[in-house]
Amino acid sequence: MTMNKQKIWFWIAPSIFGILVLAVIRLVSDVPSEAKFWNRPIALNLIEVASSIVIAYLFQFGMVLYVRKRSPRTGELTPKKLLLEYLVMLVVGLVIMYPCVAIIHFFTKDPLGIDDIVIAGISFSLLLVIAYAILRGNQLLQAYVDQKTKTQQISNIQMETELKFLKAQFHPHFLFNALNTIYFQIDEANEAPRKSIEQLSALLRYQLYDVNQCVNLEQELHFILTYVDFQKGRMNESLQLYINFDPSLDGHKIHPLLLFPLVENACKYIGGNYRMKLEALRENNALCFRVENSIPPDIKPVSRSGGVGLENLRRRLDLLYAGKYQLELNRTEHSFIANLTIEW
Known part of the structure; x- marks a missing residue:
């Protein structure tokens, strides 16, 4: 009717x-x-x-x-x-x-x-x-x-998402294989580019093969450290990196690549005195992940949503941890601070 x-x-x-x-x-x-x-x-x-x-x-x-x-x-x-x-x-x-x-x-x-x-x-x-x-x-x-x-x-959305995922996987696979070829073409004496390719290959491997289900938190944190180490090549040599990861977090599970966008954003906009602080703590049965990075004085204002990467992160959090997370983005005169709290 x-x-x-x-x-x-x-x-x-x-x-x-x-x-x-x-x-x-x-x-x-x-x-x-x-x-x-x-x-x-x-x-x-x-x-x-x-x-x-x-x-x-x-x-x-x-x-x-x-x-x-x-x-x-x-x-x-x-x-x-x-x-x-x-x-x-x-x-x-x-x-x-x-x-x-x-x-x-x-x-x-x-x-x-x-x-x-x-x-x-x-x-x-x-x-x-x-x-x-x-x-x-x-x-x-x-x-x-x-x-x-x-x-x-x-059902239509799932089918469309699966097709996009399969299509998206083709490009990393192609790049992954190409990097392996380039790696063996570089002279062994050139340690810096070989190391960068090794790190990039490790990052691609994690995104390709380890993101289909929940991973141990230490895996996610190790991936983040590998990414930061990889990004050091384009940063100022005077980078001041502070890391504080709570050992009691080992063994806890988390959906993959949830913490990564915050670190990626920090590496993208870091400037000034090139200071970055990464913290992963356990507080009241919750993961508290904090990323703070210095910014150049002439950087454009960052929107409250934080751009496409952080906006996509919010959507994933809404789907995976609805009502169990809190994401705060704050900017001071000299730094940008991101705080993510996820309840277990």
Whole structure:
């Protein structure tokens, strides 16, 4: 059923429900007594019809609000929960309907007997079963369609991601093999370039083969140190590097390449007196990773998000450690500080 048809039925259904309830009540109560309600003044019948429709609209809005409010909290629907919902709506509906029936009989000057009360209650109860079944059935069907659509979207995203990952792997593999070829072409006396190629190969190897699952924290930290050592070649020789890694962190697991973007950012923007500080500490059952680097005085202001690399890091953290991490980026006059806390 399309959205437009659903809206049309939403506005038409109460009128049909109200008229059906009134028609059943009149047929059941008038026919046995040989009364003919269609022979009454048309004004009286119009009052009853209009009143029934208004009451039906008010009741439907209340019923829809009640069901929607309960849906997120009820979890899996069971026969017991469905019966409870129906009984609540039945009681509320009868409490609303009986005074309205009395008022209608008062204005139409039609005596209200016990038969009228019983017949009205039974008719309303039976028709409410149909109305509630349609409402709940439509809601469950819509939830099923939404879930199927969401599942299909996730499947498409996963397929697209896998294709991109396989495509992205081709380039590092090609570069990795090319580096090995270049390495053996360099004279053994040229230690500096051979060392750089060895370090770059180690970095590529980690990104290619060790990032499919959680890794030991010491592996991640070792990768970071290898990267910093590799970057020293382009930095000022007066680089002041301070490292403080808590030994008690050994053995803990972490998703790979989560700490790396902070260090990469520090190596990219370091300047001034070329000072860098790396800390990995354990505090209150959480990993506290801190990177501080000096910056040149003329560097452009760094956005609060920290650029593409750090923005991607935030997205990964949202997926992997939702509600269990805190990332703070701060800039002072002479340094840039990144603090990442991940709870275990």
